[in-house]
Amino acid sequence: MFKRPVFNNTLLNWYQANKRELPWRETSDPFKIWLSEVMLQQTQVITVIPYFKKFITKYENLDALADADEQALLKDWEGLGYYNRIRNFQHAVKEVQEKYDSKVPDRPEEFFKLKGVGPYIGGAVQSIAFNNQLAAVDGNVLRVMSRLNRDGRDMTKASVQKDVKHFIEKDMPLEAGDFNQALMELGATICTPRTPKCVICPVKEHCEALKANEVMQYPLKKKQKAKQEYYYNVYFILNDKDEILLIKQEDDLLKGMYELPRFDVDTSLESIEEKYDLPLSQPGAPIGDHKHVFTHKIWYMEGYIVYTANEHENFIPLKDVKTLPMSVAMQKMINLINTAPDSEL
Ligand code: SF4
Numbered sequence: 001m002f003k004r005p006v007f008n009n010t011l012l013n014w015y016q017a018n019k020r021e022l023p024w025r026e027t028s029d030p031f032k033i034w035l036s037e038v039m040l041q042q043t044q045v046i047t048v049i050p051y052f053k054k055f056i057t058k059y060e061n062l063d064a065l066a067d068a069d070e071q072a073l074l075k076d077w078e079g080l081g082y083y084n085r086i087r088n089f090q091h092a093v094k095e096v097q098e099k100y101d102s103k104v105p106d107r108p109e110e111f112f113k114l115k116g117v118g119p120y121i122g123g124a125v126q127s128i129a130f131n132n133q134l135a136a137v138d139g140n141v142l143r144v145m146s147r148l149n150r151d152g153r154d155m156t157k158a159s160v161q162k163d164v165k166h167f168i169e170k171d172m173p174l175e176a177g178d179f180n181q182a183l184m185e186l187g188a189t190i191c192t193p194r195t196p197k198c199v200i201c202p203v204k205e206h207c208e209a210l211k212a213n214e215v216m217q218y219p220l221k222k223k224q225k226a227k228q229e230y231y232y233n234v235y236f237i238l239n240d241k242d243e244i245l246l247i248k249q250e251d252d253l254l255k256g257m258y259e260l261p262r263f264d265v266d267t268s269l270e271s272i273e274e275k276y277d278l279p280l281s282q283p284g285a286p287i288g289d290h291k292h293v294f295t296h297k298i299w300y301m302e303g304y305i306v307y308t309a310n311e312h313e314n315f316i317p318l319k320d321v322k323t324l325p326m327s328v329a330m331q332k333m334i335n336l337i338n339t340a341p342d343s344e345l
Contacts, residue, residue: 005169007206012175014202015182020045020189023052025181030104030129031093038089038116042082042295045188051080062104065090066097081328083254088116106130119125119165128177133220135168136180137161138188146219147191152209155219175324177252210282228297235261235272236278236287236305243315245276246324258316258324260333262301269306276314288336291332292329299329303336 019025019294022045023037034233035055039048054076065073070090077086092114096104104125105111112122124136137139142155145164153160173179190197198210210216218288237245246258273280292299316324321334 002102005173006177007203008171008179010174010206011182011200012173012178015178015185019185020343023049023056027056027127029061030063030106032056032124034104034121034130035065035089037128038085038122039080041085041121043080047080051077062093063097066093066102070256071325075081075323077202078325078331079328083257083327085116087255091115092117095336097291100192104129106132108132119161123165127180131174131176133169133172133176135165135172137165137168138184138187140184140191141168141180143193144183144187147196147209148203148207148213150212150214152218152220152229154222156222176212178241182252225296227293230299231265232262233267234298234300234301234303235263235280235283235338236303237261237276237278238305238307238318239311239315240307240309241315242266242318244318244321245278245312245314246316246321247314256325257330258302258321259330260328271296276312278308278310278312288337290329290332292332294329301329301333304332305337322334343345 021341024033027033036048036300039051039055055065058076059068070087072089073086074083079081095114096102100110105114106126106129108122108126111117111126117125119137122243123134126132126134127136132194136262142161142164145151146153147166149167151164153163155161156165168183186201186203190201196215198204198207198215201207201210204210207215209218222336235245245261247261249255249257249259259340261272269282271279282308286302286304288301289300326334
């Protein structure tokens with residue numbers, strides 16, 4: 001185990017001198033800090049920057065986001081993925097608006113009860129915005145701690161993560177927010193997964209893995225499970241009024257997002273007609289395809305154009321399609337129709 005508080009001071013000094021300039025580091029507004037942490041979950045800093053700037057311009061305070069139209073919010077979030085994050089965030093800020101007079105609670109026990117606030121978001125926001133003595137343990141921090149302590153336990157286990165959190169909190173310096181950010185910054189810029197820059201690492205004196213010349217053995221790597229593959233036919237169902245059939249999603253993960261009808265490749269045309277109660281023309285050759293890689297799965301999609309003469313409540317004018325919130329996978333499919341003969345969005 002490495003020695004603190006020498007370690008703490010060294011790391012904090014390094015952070016003050018070397019931290020990257022990021023837009024959410026220029027604010028002390030708890031709402032904006034919270035928004036940035038919600039965006040940064042599962043998403044890279046470089047991707048988040050333009051979204052964060054757009055959001056704080058359009059929704060400049062907690063009330064503006066709480067009162068926003070959900071469909072407009074989802075549209076603005078489009079491309080960031082994990083859409084539950086923004087839905088939960090809006091739910092939580094609405095609660096803050098009602099219960100706490102639009103002020104983000106600075107008492108952890110209140111903040112942790114809000115929707116979407118788990119150990120990481122809770123620790124990050126409470127420490128950065130209010131300097132509460134809580135750790136914020138993300139993937140970067142787990143990697144750094146496993147190397148510093150030469151800790152061979154499985155860092156994906158909740159019990160191990162809890163332990164790491166307690167370890168950090170035990171000797172947490174007063175500048176808790178900066179300390180958490182310093183650990184994350186170290187993991188993001190120096191103690192990186194594949195090419196750690198140990199030579200210039202500010203805390204190399206404290207690193208047990210480096211002393212043992214075993215840096216790359218930590219953290220323990222679990223065998224990656226192969227991604228599951230799914231094959232779909234995606235239908236552009238068009239009518240003679242320049243409209244297209246789009247389905248508004250109801251399932252939890254993509255709730256509120258629009259999707260083209262998507263079916264397993266062996267689904268018959270008859271069952272699709274039955275599902276939407278629409279007679280459909282025979283599809284021609286596919287107009288294109290797209291492979292979309294998610295964290296744990298891969299979709300292989302082929303697009304087909306079919307026509308119908310009947311009405312359906314889910315028809316949307318083609319000119320409005322691009323104003324609707326859609327996953328990136330579906331946007332890629334929608335783009336296919338631009339190149340298809342006789343069709344234009
Ligand atoms: S010395 Fe190397 S392995 Fe250890 S914390 Fe620094 S960068 Fe990471």
